[in-house]
Amino acid sequence: xxxxxxxxxxxxxxxxxxxxxxxxxxxxxxxxxxxxxxxxxxxxxxxxxxxxxxxxxxxxxxxxxxxxxxxxxxxxxxxxxxxxxxxxxxxxxxxxxxxxxxxxxxxxxx
Amino acid sequence: xxxxxxxxxxxxxxxxxxxxxxxxxxxxxxxxxxxxxxxxxxxxxxxxxxxxxxxxxxxxxxxxxxxxxxxxxxxxxxxxxxxxxxxxxxxxxxxxxxxxxxxxxxxxxxxxxxxxxx
Numbered sequence: 001x002x003x004x005x006x007x008x009x010x011x012x013x014x015x016x017x018x019x020x021x022x023x024x025x026x027x028x029x030x031x032x033x034x035x036x037x038x039x040x041x042x043x044x045x046x047x048x049x050x051x052x053x054x055x056x057x058x059x060x061x062x063x064x065x066x067x068x069x070x071x072x073x074x075x076x077x078x079x080x081x082x083x084x085x086x087x088x089x090x091x092x093x094x095x096x097x098x099x100x101x102x103x104x105x106x107x108x109x110x
Numbered sequence: 111x112x113x114x115x116x117x118x119x120x121x122x123x124x125x126x127x128x129x130x131x132x133x134x135x136x137x138x139x140x141x142x143x144x145x146x147x148x149x150x151x152x153x154x155x156x157x158x159x160x161x162x163x164x165x166x167x168x169x170x171x172x173x174x175x176x177x178x179x180x181x182x183x184x185x186x187x188x189x190x191x192x193x194x195x196x197x198x199x200x201x202x203x204x205x206x207x208x209x210x211x212x213x214x215x216x217x218x219x220x221x222x223x224x225x226x227x228x
Contacts, residue, residue, distance in 0.1 A: 033217075035153075043201060043219040086153060097166065100153045 003027050004089050006101035014109050019074040021104045023087030026068065033088040034061050034072050037103070043086075046072070077108045112136070114220035116202050122226045128190040131223045134183055135204030143217060144177055144187050145201040153201075159185065160207050192227045199224050 004025045013019060023032070034046040047054050047061040049070070054061050058077075063070040074081055087101040115134040123129060135142045143158040157167040162179045170177070174193070179185040189196055203217040 035219075041199060041224075042221055043203075045216040045218065048216050088153075097168070098155050100155075102152050 002102070003091075004087055004099045004101040006085075006087050006104050008104060009102065010105045010107075012107045012109065013077060015078055017077050017108075019077050019081070019106065019108075021072045021085050021087075021106070023070045023072070023089075023101055024068060025070075025087075025089045025099070027089060027091040027099065029065075029068075029089045030092045031090045032063055032070050033090070033098070034070075035086040035088060037084040037086060039083065046085075074106075079108045079110050082106055082108050114202055114204050114218050116200075116220035116223050118223060119221065120224045120226075122228065123192060124228050125193050126191045127227075128188065129192045129196075129225060129227075131187040131200050131202075131225070133185045133187070133202030133220060135185070135202070136218055137183065139204035139206055139218070140182065141205045141207040141215070141217075142179060142185050143203040143205075144185070145203065146198045147201065147222075148198045156187070156200075194227045197225055197227050 007022045031048055031050045033048050036044045036046050049061055049063050058075045060073040072085055084103040084105050086103045089099050091097050091099055114136055117132045140161050144156040145153055146156055147153045154169055156169045157177045158165055159179045162182060175189055177187045199222045201219050201222045203219045205215040205217045
């Protein structure tokens, strides 16, 4: 079992829909990252959080430390949101190693 | 502002050859990371530096891989000899280190080097 699990693996939705991508982890962490990788391959760091919630535009990231779970939400989704979203956990007892999820491939249809 | 700059963007070479990937971090950033991405294994951290010093190289697959950071504005990842299984996209990222470790500041990624070993 991977230490960082994402779901779903693939998601196709219509433009305007509310999107939720989930990340569960089994290690103790000090921070969790959400990354976005566009079809062209470039990677952008969206959020880094260790508690609570962060919001940037239409993107919202939440984390529940007790439940070892984080979610990334996209409101009013748009085709340009189509990308792979990657969750990455910084493990406190693993020499600060970052452990990546396999990613969620999101496709927003116009 | 210039982001993280990687070169080359693409590299195709025959197995057994030496490959050198280059990275220029964002000016002022004091942490630098090398990642590898493949279809099979996804994104993996290879090594990271703080203030030009390698901190954790446990992700480096084997002795054929080496990384250096001779100064704050330049790093290299070298593979010698290269093998077909090294084919991947290699990303470099940089960030500010806040004194608590590698993961506490957003990382800025370069566009990656797509490496193909024939």
